[in-house]
Amino acid sequence: MGTSTANHDTTAPAGARGGGLLRKSPPTGASGPFKDPPVVIEPTTFWSALELREMWLHRELLYFLVWRDVKVRYRQALFGITWVVLQPLTMALVFTFVFARIGRIPTNDVPYPLFAYAGLMLWTFFAGAIATTGNSLVGNAHLVTKVYFPRLLLPVATVAARLIDLGVVLVILVGLMLYYRVGLTAHLLAAPIPILLITFLALGVGLWMSAVNVKYRDIGIAIPLLMQLWMFASPVVYGLGSVPKGLQRAFSLNPMVGIIEGFRASLFGTDFDWPSMLISAGFTVLLLIYGTYAFQRRQRTFADII
Amino acid sequence: MPSIITVERLSKLYHIGASNPHGGTLRESVRDFARNPLASLMKMAERGREELWSLKDVSFEVGQGEIVGLIGSNGAGKSTLLKILSRITEPTTGRVRLYGRVGSLLEVGTGFHPELTGRENIFLNGAILGMRRQEIERKFDEIIAFSEIERFIDTAVKYYSSGMYMRLAFAIAAHLETEILIVDEVLAVGDADFQKKCLGKMGEVTNEGRTVLFVSHNMNAVRALCGRVIWLDKGEIVKAGETEQVVLNYLQKGAAPTLEHVWDDPMTAPGNEKVRLRSARVRLPEQGRSQPIFVNTPFQIEFEFWNYLPGAVLNFTMHLYTQGAPVFSTASEVKPRPGGLLREVVSVPANFLNDELYSVTIQVVQDTTETLYLHPEVLTFEVQDVARPGDNWFGKWPGVIRPNLAWVSQDVAKGGAAWVQMIRPSQSS
Ligand SMILES: Nc1ncnc2c1ncn2[C@@H]1O[C@H](COP(=O)(O)OP(=O)(O)OP(=O)(O)O)[C@@H](O)[C@H]1O
Ligand SMILES: [Mg+2]
Numbered sequence: 001m002g003t004s005t006a007n008h009d010t011t012a013p014a015g016a017r018g019g020g021l022l023r024k025s026p027p028t029g030a031s032g033p034f035k036d037p038p039v040v041i042e043p044t045t046f047w048s049a050l051e052l053r054e055m056w057l058h059r060e061l062l063y064f065l066v067w068r069d070v071k072v073r074y075r076q077a078l079f080g081i082t083w084v085v086l087q088p089l090t091m092a093l094v095f096t097f098v099f100a101r102i103g104r105i106p107t108n109d110v111p112y113p114l115f116a117y118a119g120l121m122l123w124t125f126f127a128g129a130i131a132t133t134g135n136s137l138v139g140n141a142h143l144v145t146k147v148y149f150p151r152l153l154l155p156v157a158t159v160a161a162r163l164i165d166l167g168v169v170l171v172i173l174v175g176l177m178l179y180y181r182v183g184l185t186a187h188l189l190a191a192p193i194p195i196l197l198i199t200f201l202a203l204g205v206g207l208w209m210s211a212v213n214v215k216y217r218d219i220g221i222a223i224p225l226l227m228q229l230w231m232f233a234s235p236v237v238y239g240l241g242s243v244p245k246g247l248q249r250a251f252s253l254n255p256m257v258g259i260i261e262g263f264r265a266s267l268f269g270t271d272f273d274w275p276s277m278l279i280s281a282g283f284t285v286l287l288l289i290y291g292t293y294a295f296q297r298r299q300r301t302f303a304d305i306i
Numbered sequence: 307m308p309s310i311i312t313v314e315r316l317s318k319l320y321h322i323g324a325s326n327p328h329g330g331t332l333r334e335s336v337r338d339f340a341r342n343p344l345a346s347l348m349k350m351a352e353r354g355r356e357e358l359w360s361l362k363d364v365s366f367e368v369g370q371g372e373i374v375g376l377i378g379s380n381g382a383g384k385s386t387l388l389k390i391l392s393r394i395t396e397p398t399t400g401r402v403r404l405y406g407r408v409g410s411l412l413e414v415g416t417g418f419h420p421e422l423t424g425r426e427n428i429f430l431n432g433a434i435l436g437m438r439r440q441e442i443e444r445k446f447d448e449i450i451a452f453s454e455i456e457r458f459i460d461t462a463v464k465y466y467s468s469g470m471y472m473r474l475a476f477a478i479a480a481h482l483e484t485e486i487l488i489v490d491e492v493l494a495v496g497d498a499d500f501q502k503k504c505l506g507k508m509g510e511v512t513n514e515g516r517t518v519l520f521v522s523h524n525m526n527a528v529r530a531l532c533g534r535v536i537w538l539d540k541g542e543i544v545k546a547g548e549t550e551q552v553v554l555n556y557l558q559k560g561a562a563p564t565l566e567h568v569w570d571d572p573m574t575a576p577g578n579e580k581v582r583l584r585s586a587r588v589r590l591p592e593q594g595r596s597q598p599i600f601v602n603t604p605f606q607i608e609f610e611f612w613n614y615l616p617g618a619v620l621n622f623t624m625h626l627y628t629q630g631a632p633v634f635s636t637a638s639e640v641k642p643r644p645g646g647l648l649r650e651v652v653s654v655p656a657n658f659l660n661d662e663l664y665s666v667t668i669q670v671v672q673d674t675t676e677t678l679y680l681h682p683e684v685l686t687f688e689v690q691d692v693a694r695p696g697d698n699w700f701g702k703w704p705g706v707i708r709p710n711l712a713w714v715s716q717d718v719a720k721g722g723a724a725w726v727q728m729i730r731p732s733q734s735s
Contacts, residue, residue, distance in 0.1 A: 034310070034405035041393060042401035064433040072421050146416045147434055148393035148408075303395040304320065 054150040062153050062160075069161035084165045085172050088120040095120075095237045106241040110268045111180045118267055119236040119260050121169040122194070126202050126256070127227045129162040133206025135220060138213050141306045151299045152292075155210050159203045166195070177267070185269030193277070194263040201255060201284045207291030211298040214306050235260050240273065252276035255283035310486060310517050311368040311391070316400035318361040318386050318541075322574075360386040362541040363400070373508075373518040375532030375549065377525070377556055379564075380683060383541040384521045388412065388488050391519065406485030409436055413490075415475030420464035424455060424474055427463055431478050445481045453477035468676040480507045487511060490521045491682070523667070523682040525553050525630020557629050557663065564686050572612055577679050581620075581670050584610040584647060586684045598690045601708060604656040607685065608649060609668055616645030618672055624652055625667040627683075633664065633706045640674055657710035660703055661691040 055062070074080035096113045099105050107115040136154040137144060144151065177184075212219050234256035235242075243251050251257060258273065258280030265272045361383045368374050376384045389395045391402060392410035417434040418427050428449055432442040450456055453474045455466075463471060489508070508531055511518055522528050528535060528549065535552040537544045545552050566587040569575035575582040589606040590599065599605055607624060621640040626633040638650055666685040670678045 034308075036405065038403045038405050039408075040401060040403050041390060041397065043396055043398060060439050061433045061436075064430050068419055068422070068430055071426065072419060075421055143417050143434065145394065146412045147410060147436075149434075149436075300396055303389070 051150045051152060055152060055156075058149050058153060061149055062157050065153060065157035066160045066164075069158065070164050073161075073165075081168055084168050088117055088124045088169055089172065091120045091124075091237075092117040099237075105238050107239055108241070108268065108270050110182070110264070114176050114180050114182065115239070115264065115268075116237050117173060117176055118264050119234075121166070121173060122198055122260055122263055123231055123234070123236045123256075125162060125166045125169070126198055127231070128165070129159050129199075129202035130206050130209065130227065131220075131223060132162065133158045133202065134209030134213050134223060136206070137210045137302060138217070138306065144306055145303050151302060152207075152295065155203065155207050155295070159199060159206060162202075163199060173267075182268060187266045187269050187272070189266070190272065191263065191266040194259045194266070194280075197255075197262075197277075197280050197284050198259050200288050201259070201280070204284065204287030204289075204291035207295040208287075211295045214298065214302055230254075230256070239264070240276075249275075252279055255280040255287075308370055309367040310370040310405050311519075312403045313364060313366050313391075314401050314403075316361055316364045316387070316390065316397050316402065317359060318383075318390060318395070319398040320358045320360050322356055322358045359541050361390070361397075364538070364541070364543055365400075366536060366543065366546060368517060368519065370517055371515045372534060373511075373520060373532050375528040375535040376519060376521045376538060377523075377528060377535055377553065378538035378544075379686075381540075382538040384538055385412070385490055386541075387538070388490050388519065388521060391486075392488050404486060407436060408486045408488060409479075409482040409484035410488040411435075411479050411482070411490065412488075414479045415471065418463055418471070418475065421462055423462055424450075424453075424459040424466070427474070428478055431475070435479065435482050436484065437482060441483065449477045449481050452480060476504060476507075480504075483516075485516060487516055487518045489518065491523065523630075523665075525557065528630070529553060553630070563663070563688050564684075567684060575612070576681055577611070580613075580615050580618075580672075580678045582612045582614070583668070583679070583681060583684070584612060586610075586666070586668065586681075588685060588687050589651070599687055600690050600692045601659065601661055602656045602692055602710075604654065606651050606653045607666060608651045610647060610649045611670070613643055613645050613648050615643075615672070615678075617642050619643075619674075620678070621671050621674065622650050623669040623671060625669065627665045627667065628660075628662045628706050631706065633659075637671075658707060659689045660705055660708035661689050662706060663688045 073084075092113050095116050099112060105112060105115075132139075133155045136158040137151065140154050143149075143154075209219065209223070234254055236256075240248060240251070240257060240261050252273070252275065258276035258278070261273055262277045262280070264270065364383075364387065376387065378384055386395070388410065389412070390397050391404070392408055392412070394410070394412075415431065417431055419430060422430065428446065429439070429442055433439065450459055453470075453476075455470050455474055458466065458470060463474070466474070508518065508520070518531075520528070520532060532549050534547065535549045535556075536546040537552050537556045545555055566585070567583075568585040568587075569583060572582050572584075575584060577583050586607070586609050588599070589608050591604060609622065613620070619640060620643045622638040623635055624637075625635045636652060638652070664687055665683045666687075667680065667682045668684050669680045672678050
């Protein structure tokens with residue numbers, strides 16, 4: 001048994017797609033008197049071409065789903081913003097104090113609070129996006145069982161809503177950079193690359209998790225622990241420079257290394273480590289494909305077992 | 307009349323009975339496997355065997371502009387069919403071909419967010435139902451007018467009464483302008499006024515040449531609205547055709563008596579996270595269910611349910627129907643109920659109901675306004691006529707009830723009071 005989706009029938013003759021202009025002329029072809037080709041609902045064995053067309057048709061719903069999440073979170077504007085900003089900011093402060101005691105972290109002369117904040121803001125976005133995306137299907141079960149729309153919209157909308165939060169914490173980053181008088185360089189032009197990578201990486205992991213979550217509810221419990229471990233294995237509160245030289249290549253197999261280090265390099269004008277960024281890009285693409293695959297493979301039964 | 311919906315040999319297979327219908331946990335799966343790999347594998351194989359064809363080889367066509375009713379007892383597969391047509395779930399085999407946009411109302415208010423205002427929810431819910439943004443903007447004023455809650459449109463819906471909530475939800479749904487409209491039992495909730503308004507709106511839809519598929523247990527609504535009816539039972543079409551014919555057949559043969567329903571597993575029992583039904587049964591004075599209920603047999607109807615809202619002010623309403631028309635409704639005392647497994651019993655006196663097939667719908671209400679759960683046709687029972695000694699007429703007494711009322715005979719010449727003091731006669735037969 002394969003994935004099943006409704007495809008817009010491509011067997012309908014082109015004449016049947018007449019649309020508005022042809023409506024008055026006698027209709028021809030399989031569509032009879034109807035102006036659009038029929039929707040065919042049947043089980044298919046194919047992976048349904050990602051439903052990109054359906055996603056496009058439902059773009060307004062995507063907008064409203066993002067809008068809903070953002071609206072609800074920033075309902076009480078001040079409170080919402082404070083909450084979003086507080087997490088990376090307090091963490092940066094905590095680590096600043098911790099490392100002031102136990103020894104300096106090499107940061108290429110970037111003030112440590114700024115250095116840590118840059119890493120932590122990316123990490124909070126990443127961890128938050130994965131957690132909420134992983135829950136996007138189960139959390140919207142009432143929609144999944146009552147209306148049709150491409151299920152992919154839910155994780156995509158969730159990540160998109162999280163990007164708004166990222167925008168808010170970015171404002172604080174700009175403030176910090178002004179405060180510490182960090183000079184801008186041309187490297188800043190590359191900043192969108194790590195942001196893009198981390199977004200799609202979060203989407204890829206989140207897609208896979210949201211699909212698994214439908215069947216195994218307790219995966220949500222294991223995630224925070226794994227994320228915590230992953231955080232300390234990533235250069236969030238320290239830099240690649242703190243890792244022994246010989247281990248750096250192996251360390252960079254973690255896709256978060258290239259992303260966070262790349263982000264810092266673009267902010268602070270230090271050198272890019274292209275190999276590790278390439279590794280991140282490769283992982284991101286692979287995880288995105290695998291996540292989408294896992295999601296699509298399971299989506300057939302979402303409404304039945306959720 | 308061109309077919310706008312063509313359903314060809316549609317079947318849907320569900321796997322049921324697995325101990326974890328809501329998706330197990332990874333831990334359980336791993337634990338089971340670790341403890342006893344063989345048993346766990348066998349259990350998985352077993353799970354695969356518990357199959358249920360919720361639809362079996364169903365084919366039919368619907369012409370453009372038709373209103374087709376889908377009827378059948380609980381579990382017949384009506385909702386499954388609608389879910390496939392609205393693409394919420396996929397068929398196992400078979401196919402459907404349809405033209406135009408499908409709007410499905412499997413419930414109203416899908417996706418309402420309590421924190422958002424009425425205005426915001428109109429947009430959100432509209433988009434979820436498949437309306438374009440411009441369409442919503444164009445109809446916005448109309449929707450608000452229909453809902454009659456202008457004053458609260460900028461209030462978060464969590465502050466709405468359940469009536470206001472329903473009004474807004476239905477107002478949006480009513481303005482859905484898809485070519486095909488799919489409606490599942492949404493009339494089951496709401497007050498009489500609201501139902502009338504819904505029915506009126508549904509009637510209007512017909513005149514606009516749109517196609518409607520309508521599931522209901524309310525035969526009067528089906529009779530009033532549908533030009534054609536499809537009767538499903540156990541996933542198969544029993545009969546399809548002209549409304550009156552099919553409805554009559556369904557009422558006569560279709561609803562076999564169900565004197566008892568028990569759901570032992572709270573995971574699979576009907577209900578929701580607030581209340582779940584455990585059992586419903588008709589109780590007779592002498593035990594033994596094979597006994598028929600006669601017109602002069604008193605009986606009781608008993609419900610057992612799990613209450614997950616300890617302390618909530620609940621009451622229970624039993625609606626009795628015959629031939630799809632309401633006979634009466636009766637409600638239990640309104641009072642706070644403890645949590646856990648509870649029982650409600652209502653007594654129906656002898657010499658009250660006629661010899662008819664009756665169906666029982668149970669409704670659980672919180673704070674006298676909010677319907678927590680409604681189960682249509684949870685029980686059906688037949689009341690048999692008794693032998694009427696000294697009566698040479700064997701025909702059926704007309705009417706949906708047959709109370710045994712007091713009569714007195716007087717000789718007018720002897721005068722007599724305007725008000726006669728009487729004692730209800732003791733039952734003769
Ligand atoms: N997601 C599911 N998983 C397993 N079985 C299901 C699922 N959904 C429905 N079923 C089963 O399919 C059968 C048909 O159910 P369906 O909801 O279509 O009945 P219905 O005709 O709508 O009944 P009702 O009048 O009670 O609404 C039932 O036996 C039900 O238990
Ligand atoms: Mg149903």
